[in-house]
Amino acid sequence: MKRQVHSKEVKTAALQRLTERGVTIEDIAEVVYLMQAPYNVGLKMSSCVESVHAVLEKREIQHAILVGTELDILAEKKMLTEPLQSIVESDEGLFGCDETLALGSVFGYGSIAVTTFGHLDKHKIGIIKRLDTKRGSGIHTFLDDLVASIAASASSRMAHRLRDEEEAERERQLSDQQNSEQAG
Ligand code: MG
Numbered sequence: 001m002k003r004q005v006h007s008k009e010v011k012t013a014a015l016q017r018l019t020e021r022g023v024t025i026e027d028i029a030e031v032v033y034l035m036q037a038p039y040n041v042g043l044k045m046s047s048c049v050e051s052v053h054a055v056l057e058k059r060e061i062q063h064a065i066l067v068g069t070e071l072d073i074l075a076e077k078k079m080l081t082e083p084l085q086s087i088v089e090s091d092e093g094l095f096g097c098d099e100t101l102a103l104g105s106v107f108g109y110g111s112i113a114v115t116t117f118g119h120l121d122k123h124k125i126g127i128i129k130r131l132d133t134k135r136g137s138g139i140h141t142f143l144d145d146l147v148a149s150i151a152a153s154a155s156s157r158m159a160h161r162l163r164d165e166e167e168a169e170r171e172r173q174l175s176d177q178q179n180s181e182q183a184g
Contacts, residue, residue, distance in 0.1 A: 007059065014062035017069050021143055027127035028052045031151040034125055035116055036158050043158075051154040051161075060105040061150060068101050068142030075139045091141045102145035106153050113156035120148035 018024075029048035037043050055061060074080050075088040087095050099121060106113040124132050128148050131140040 010059065010062050010066070011057070014065040015056065017065055021069055021072070021138075021140070023127060023131075023143065023147055025049055025052050025056075028147055028151050028154070031120065031126045031128065031147070032154045032158065035120075035151065035155040039159065040162055047158065048154065051158050052150060054157060055109075055150050055153045058105065058108065058153075060108065061146075061153070064101050064105045064149065065146055068098065068146050072139045072142050075141065088141050089139060091139070095141070098142045098145045101142065102149035106149050106156075109153040109156040110160070112159050113152045116155045117148055117152035120152055121145065 026049065029045060029052045032048040032051060033043065033045055036048070071080070071088055075085060078085060078089075080088060086092075091098075103114070103117060106117050120128055124144070128144050128151075131144040131147065
């Protein structure tokens with residue numbers, strides 16, 4: 001009989017894999033902070049950490065992490081067949097499957113996530129840059145895009161939440177005003 005994998009097992013494996021590959025939640029939260037700070041006065045690092053955790057709860061991203069990092073690891077062990085081995089090993093610029101895999105899991109967070117992912121892919125900020133330049137210590141062809149994807153989704157999630165909070169605050173103020181006008 002085929003084994004049905006429990007979602008807890010997938011989540012644990014994905015989180016463990018990120019750690020093993022040298023990426024912490026705080027590293028990703030730092031990217032989120034840098035992306036959101038210009039639009040969010042008083043933004044707290046703890047909110048960014050919370051948002052990264054929320055994104056990592058999604059099965060789409062957990063699966064993408066497992067697939068992408070597996071290919072990075074197999075490439076390090078020279079276990080892929082040619083020509084894929086050379087393409088992944090050299091992080092061939094026109095390959096694109098690394099971006100496509102990572103991009104697939106941002107759609108659930110809307111257009112801000114998509115454009116932020118594009119920005120991070122181009123400008124490589126924080127840990128994404130470190131992964132890209134630390135090539136001597138391992139192959140991160142898929143990992144850098146996966147991190148960009150998590151950070152982009154977490155940023156978009158925060159942007160939407162901020163708007164919700166602002167609107168809720170405005171509605172509160174309006175109703176307070178109306179109540180005091182009626183009372184007066
Ligand atoms: Mg890449």
